[in-house]
Amino acid sequence: MRVTMIGTGYVGLVSGACFADFGHEVVCVDKDRAKIEKLENGEIPIYEPGLEALVAENVKAGRLSFSLDLAASVPDADAVFIAVGTPSRRGDGFADLSYVHQAAKEIAEVMKGYTVVVTKSTVPVGTGGEVEEIIRKTRPDANFSVVSNPEFLREGAAIMDFKRPDRVVVGVEDDRSRKIMRELYRPLYLNETPIVFTNRATSELTKYAANAFLATKITFINEMADLCEKVGANVQEVARGIGLDGRIGSKFLHAGPGYGGSCFPKDTLALVRTAQVNDSPTKIVEAVVEINDARKKKMADRVIAACGGSLKGKTIAVLGLTFKPNTDDMRDAPSLDIVPALQKAGARVQAFDPAGVEEAQKILQDVVYAEGVYQALEGADAVAIITEWDEFRALDMERVKSLLKAPIMIDLRNIYNPAEMADAGIEYHSIGRP
Structure with missing residues (x-):
């Protein structure tokens, strides 16, 4: 055809x-x-x-x-x-x-x-x-x-x-x-x-409903992660425990800094507006939008806290800028909230992303863009992982420690094991885990 x-x-x-x-x-x-x-x-x-x-x-x-x-x-x-x-x-x-x-x-x-x-x-x-x-x-x-x-x-x-x-x-x-x-x-x-x-109306609504539901799953597990931190539970084990239920499923139950990208942010907001115009408000989706926006903005606070409460005069290495791996898409990426907040707190940011640097340079100003992972770590006071690219999953921790001024890692994607990081001599901070 x-x-x-x-x-x-x-x-x-x-x-x-x-x-x-x-x-x-x-x-x-x-x-x-x-x-x-x-x-x-x-x-x-x-x-x-x-x-x-x-x-x-x-x-x-x-x-x-x-x-x-x-x-x-x-x-x-x-x-x-x-x-x-x-x-x-x-x-x-x-x-x-x-x-x-x-x-x-x-x-x-x-x-x-x-x-x-x-x-x-x-x-x-x-x-x-x-x-x-x-x-x-x-x-x-x-x-x-x-x-x-x-x-x-x-x-x-x-x-x-x-x-x-x-x-x-x-x-x-x-x-x-x-x-x-x-x-x-x-x-x-x-x-x-x-x-x-x-029919057409059902098809059009199905797209918005699908993305809103997935965004809701992400937001739900992020809220559970916050609760896990308060009560000493492990969000990854909670996610596995509920995800094995066939009625729930394991996909999109990964705690992190919040969703971004070209679809979820605009589609959830558009669904909210459509529902309001038709006098059928979607309170759950409204909450999801509000919670996710706030979460991305709060992630910088975790980095600041891990560095003793102040970033003045400090350098933070940022690994990953795109909203997810295997794309160069920077639209509504968590890094767009996190990096400026770190800079506002007094930090110098040096960052690396395998595919997103060219796009990031158009948006994020006054950032030192490295050509590789370890170059980004040189002389930094701490490293924050924002996007879970595969090449960040098996870093040489001895080399990481030798390049950082202090062995501090803030892992916003939970790609490492806390016990193993402790054994490696890394002060490790993650999401929703003891």
């Missing part, structure tokens, strides 16, 4: 490359000339394991191409996916749908024959209806259907999530679009992937 993907950001590029790998003919369209030129030269604008090779392979096979010209690719497409950004709107927290609306208008102006227009972007309930209204107003004669097909991609594991998903959710309002969407995802039937067909 012929697919046009509007937007070459994280969702659009990964989805386009994977659809091409299924055998479909895919054109990824973007207005950013520099981005398209880079993609045509084989340069990938985001860090995602395996994506560069996947793109190169499908470009070489002639199934994947990139273009600035929406008008040239939409008319021949069986399905046109809208995969543009929907950031939180400044001031009120609602999802900014201006890019979605503009894409809908531009699609309407050039579409020919029957076309399925698919919202892949994360959008509030009712957006599919708005897209349909825009297209109908722009082209009263158009023959089309609007479908909701939310993405459930984890940064760092996006290709696997697309090709081996837990489920695919598709919101349709007619049988013709249902058949086309089924054909697009037909390769997944070989894996017996459940494809959940529902």
